Amino acid sequence: MQIKVRLFATLREGRGKELIMDLEPGLNPQLVIDLLQIKRDEVAILLVNGMDGKFDQQLKDGDTVSIFPPVGGG
Amino acid sequence: MEKRYLKNENMLSREENMSLRGKKxxxxxxxxxxxxxxxxxxxxxVGHITAIDGDVFDESNLNRQLLSNVENIGKSKALTAKEHIEKVNPDVEVNAIQVFLDESNAEDLIKGHDVICDALDNLSTRMLLQKYAEKLNIPMVYGAIAGWYGQVTTIFPGDNIIGSIYHGSNKGIEQELGNPSFTPALVASIEVSEVVKILTGKGQLLRNRFLMINLLDQEYEVFDL
Structure with missing residues (x-):
């Protein structure tokens, strides 16, 4: 299956803005972040197709995974 | 209508402008x-502003914090806000409270206000703010910044946006990136536009929507949640 990964803010550094990944069917966002060498605590918001996503949810062909780092300043 | 508000009158009606005088x-x-x-x-x-901050100005604030200057290093941020606003608009009553919001004082500090405006610098206190905003049935405007990046959303009681989509970390990438002069100004302006719309019932809010700002690539994207 093919999924689109959208990275935001500092997660783009060394990885790019948008990636197309070919994965085995049924794999999950945790695997995506592992493949991209993103640490779990670098992910504050995870969206799958624009909705709140779970790290262990099964992805399907055509899904878009968006990953945002924590932004906390004021 | 006083001349001071003349330039607000074409985007807010006279009645809407006047109504702001009674808001907290x-x-x-x-x-x-x-x-x-x-x-x-x-x-x-806006007639009544409660300014909360237990901190004092530090030299490292001078790059971005509007109320800081070389003469008030070491002085209370909340009290400085009050003194400054007395010179800007004497119509406005500022209640300056020099404390950090925590579990023990949050409810007393927040109650009685029409809108809560988040200008905090960590997630755990924002969660606390959302909890008491919900308990007291008060809408809250959330804003966060880090370097080139910013986020804004408007949270009504029951929406629980922070808890439902935000995972982990109390602090964010601002720890490495710091914050420049322009990102807080922009995010603050967007937050204030949300406050005005809540207070007047105008326009479309960022409710159940999350605005992500990236000034490095000049991207502004609203996610429907």
Missing amino acids: VIVVGCGGLGGHIIEQLARLG
């Missing part, structure tokens, strides 16, 4: 975001 907004944090938010609320003529 609490700004939690008087640093990067808070300084701009308080200034803008006061110039709009």
